Amino acid sequence: MAVDIVFWILAILSVAAALTVVLQRNIFRAALSLVLCFLAVAGLYVILNADFLAAVQVLIYAGGIGILIVLAIMLTRDVQQGSPSNKLRIPAVIVAVLVFGVLTFAMVNTPWQISTAAPTVPTTATLAGRLLGEGGFILTVEITATMLLAVVLGAVALMREK
Amino acid sequence: MAVGLNHYLILAAVLFSIGLYGALAKKNAIVILMCIEIMLNAVNITLAAFSLYIDPELLTGQVFVIFTTVVAAAEVVIGLAIIMNIYRRRETVETDKIDLMKW
DSSP: OHHHHHHHHHHHHHHHHHHHHHHOSOHHHHHHHHHHHHHHHHHHHHHTTOHHHHHHIIIIIIIIIHHHHHHHHHHSSOGGGOOOBOTTHHHHHHHHHHHHHHHHHHHHHSOOOOOOSOOOSSOHHHHHHHHHSTTSSHHHHHHHHHHHHHHHHHHHHHHOOO | OOOOHHHHHHHHHHHHHHHHHHHHHBOBHHHHHHHHHHHHHHHHHHHHHHHHHTOTTTOHHHHHHHHHHHHHHHHHHHHHHHHHHHHHHHSOOBGGGOOTTOO
């Protein structure tokens, strides 16, 4: 099926981009590869019937966070030194493989109750109802707004010249 | 073999492990932040997959993805502000040279 082929292409693309972020010596190229990984995840959202999330992913992750990280790399002059590993490289590999094994074991052996209902398409109206409607997540939305205000004030206070 | 819920979960586990390795093994603080972003993306994939396969009508998983996206953006802003501040004072972003909080 066409969706399966798209899934495998996007899965290989995202894993390869993530590996490039970790293994690439040049930090700037690692940041560009991180943006590629975000775009592949946006494609995964499209085949998961999450159209609004795909747009949010491209706007906030690939656009906003990608540009912020590239700017930070250009403002610090450590690009020439590459991104070396520290002394804990081998233990980190062991921990990562162990976590992967435990996660996969738990996920495969859990009897998920797959729903047979048809997926909601398009999702935007339903999401707005869940976020702002009655019995939804309105309190969390308010708390998120307060957190964003705190983040803006905190970033300004941290970066202010003395 | 048709792609199902387990495929998405295992893909997310692979991405999470790659990000975990990078966050543990890298020296540069900005690269560590990038690897944390990969881990957050892996968790978002699981939430969106659960939303489609287990709860396709209420979309609770997708609501959670929106909140984690906002928190991830806030985390990057504050993290980069702290890193830039340290760089301004100490001329380095290497984590093994930033040991001023080591008892």
